[in-house]
Amino acid sequence: MSSALAGPVTNAPRTGQLRPVAYLVGQVLLATAAMMVFPLIIDVVQHNPDWQAFAVAAGLSSAVGGLLSWWGRGTVASGLTLRQAFLLTPVSWFSVCAVSALPFYFARYGIVAGSAADAFFEAASGITTTGATVLSGLEQAPPGMLLWRALLQWMGGIGIIATAIAILPALGIGGMQLFRTESSDRSEKVMPRVRQIAWAITGVYVGLTALAAVVYWLAGMIPFDAVAHALSSVATGGFSTSDGSFGTWEANGIQWFATLFMLSGSIPFVLYVRLIAGDRSAVWDRQVRTLLIFLAIVIGLLGSYLTITGRYPLEPAFRHAAFNVVSVVTTTGFATTDYTLWGNVVIGLFFGLTFIGGCTGSTSGGIKIFRFEVMAVMLRTHFLRLIYPRGVFPRSYGARQLDDEVVNSVVAFFAVFFLCYAALTISLMALDLDFITSASGAATALANVGPGLGNTIGPAGNFASLPAAAKWLLGVAMLLGRLELFTVLVLFIPRFWRG
Template sequence: MTPVRQKHAAVKTVSVSGMKPVLHMTGLVLLSMSGIMLFPMLVDVFYGSRDWQAFAASAVVTALIGSTLLYGSRGSLKAGFTLRQAFVLTPTSWFGVSAVSAMPFFFSEYGVVSGSLANSFFESVSGITTTGATVISNLERAPPGLLMWRALLQWVGGIGIIATAIAILPALGIGGMQLFRTESSDRSEKAMPRVRQIAMTIGSVYIGLTVTATLVYWLCGMRLFDAIAHALTSIATGGYSTSDLSFGAWNTNGIQWFAALFMLSGTVPFVLYVRFIAGDYRAFWDRQIRTLMIFLAVVVGSLGSWLALSGQYGVEESFRHAAFNVVSVVTTTGFATTDYTLWGNAVIGIFFGLTFVGGCTGSTSGGIKIFRFEVLAVMLRGHFLRLIYPRGVFPRFYGERPLDSDVVGSVIAFFAVFFLCYSALTIALMGFGLDFLTSASGAATAVANVGPGLGAIIGPAGNFGPLPDGAKWLLSLGMLLGRLELFTVLVLFIPRFWRG
């Protein structure tokens, strides 16, 4: 090939036909979503709500879009996926699901979402990204199908992000996730040789945890409908509730303690469930889990002791509120038992910091993730040791595995881009006239996929409904960015990415 032709090949752009596998997979996902819409439709029919029509119309439109994409891209999966196509598929499929999932809210006859594109899309994105921020108030009066749809969105988004975190992000090397490429495949494949078996086992565990949570909530005093909805959102670490008071509306038979356990079960790497079922009974003695549990124990113990000693609650109530709300924020679920912003300015600062932490990789939780803080700690330790012993050699290990420069660089880049996006979103929200606390906590809770923010408007006792539409669009973008680990979306804006 001549130099001229080589140069021409270097700048060749990606063709439409090259994206057909992406369209094909997106079509399959949309067809699946159209089928899922039938469940809340039947719920509305059962309860006699006219909102079933919104789900019927949305299911038909979604099925038509999905079928069109499938027909136009038939036969395109024979060659598999390239790296570039995998990058495009992730945001395309998540945005497509968010868009079609907004239709039932838009067509609904209920409240603030009816006929509002900004509110409907915000609620849909918040659901599918398992963020849990809401624009809807008076949830007790909302149509049952709409409440079930919100819960189902979070449940589907939870299993979706598990699949993305295990199958896609490690291969793309996003934010240090390549560290788990071998761990999530080799160890699992030794236990169960085929990928399909791993996927089926994870799906079975996910369903099993959801059914267990439903039964426990029901036996603890919830109506069966509420128990199902909260079980779906607990395991998905989503946080959508059927009451404006969230879990503060239920406090019988230890239900809040059980809810904290179920939230924790969703923030565990689901690959570990596969290994445990296959006979590795030390699977949960995992570095991420140990670090998370120690961190939670310190924060809950300190906060619970302070609440008890300050006389705000009794001993059991102090530790229950502390445990539930700290676990809820760290796992990025977003449930609440009370308005913890009334506990004092210091506590507000603590919860603001907890917003960024997140759970384990390969789970349903969002946030920065525990393993990145561990990698950062290893890197800082080595740096300080080199300051003391300039000629010393200090290998970097994560558990028993060496940390190469590629992983460390990816983690540092993630921290930099995360806080850059967070800062930009905070400033942009302030441009809509919002105060600093609302803007800063709103940006944090969106990018970290937590749910409630801080302050009088979007705090645990409020919602995002009063915000300007422009702010809701920005927050929707922030939620998608955070859920997809930032780079999978931002890389699409680099012109070189689209060149062959």
């Protein structure tokens, strides 16, 4: 998986060393421009003038992508060095976010039109599969705009799977090196070549999306809504075509189906490939097992609480509990109702769930289940050593021993995550936002969840009324959280550039 990173660690990136990065960024921008053709065509067919916004954006993205690809052509055959990989990850994601914001900026619809802060926020929320939005009146929005939002999340979903499998383990980000050998070894037994694995994962991703679209259509959505929600569900994104999100559709079990598709996106996609290839041990993956047990406990408790307190009858209570808990834990961000009206204890519960996240190698954001598992192993070992100072207690994760490098990386990730969270919360409060809005907004941005808490950015609101500076901060925070923090923060260390 990390063959692209083969090669010595060089000194600071020079002009020649930047060419492979430029080539790959150029290719990504060309692919982004190609995706803009779909909403462009829909707007042309619907006689909506916003097709011009997509045409201009696609032209600019193609021009920049073409120049970068031409300048860096023929330079990636030998792979990337470590510094080039660190540089490629944030530069490519920020570049895609920038060009993806152009249709929102040039469009004639919505408050994002002509607002750089709104356009950047909406694009960052889409490409990072966060699902926070500044738009309202979605039922009257042009179809091209709605499709572009869904496509952004779908592209971001497959993009983060590729990043989590091929790049982050090789860089040793936040304990992801734990999956370097595991991902490569297990995957290679299924398919001997990295390219085959990539195509297999893409096939699973497309297949799940198509299945979701068909199920939503059969359950009562019109074809366009079904496709848009399928793109967002499997990507664990959260953009909807209705201000009421999934609360607009209740019949025929559609919310139960959506719960399953959100959950499907939070499972490592390598496991699907292994399962299809006949490796039944993939079903018992430790991350997936822990995630499912955790969700079952929380849903059971919340569903019982909603039933006992008389807020809903039995089936609606567990349906709303399952949908909204899975939505927040998998960092999707859909909602069936305003769960902040269920009481303070539920508000506190959902605030805590915001940080969890799904499995690594999935489309989910958040801290990720495996890091909580590693921390639990570390705490257990620490307490045992307090009781038995001379005892020897090996640290293991499944069948693997946890070495100091993995443990230190996980501890560092937790520390940096909550330092960034505190800094972002304080920065938002400095912009005269209240504590609930600031604290939940910072959490939902860094964890890529979507809705926050409170009357302003809660499940029944949006981020439109926030000041422009807050939108810029939250947009950057979404990218920072999506890229696992360190790939961005390392660029601010002078030694990275000096060598």
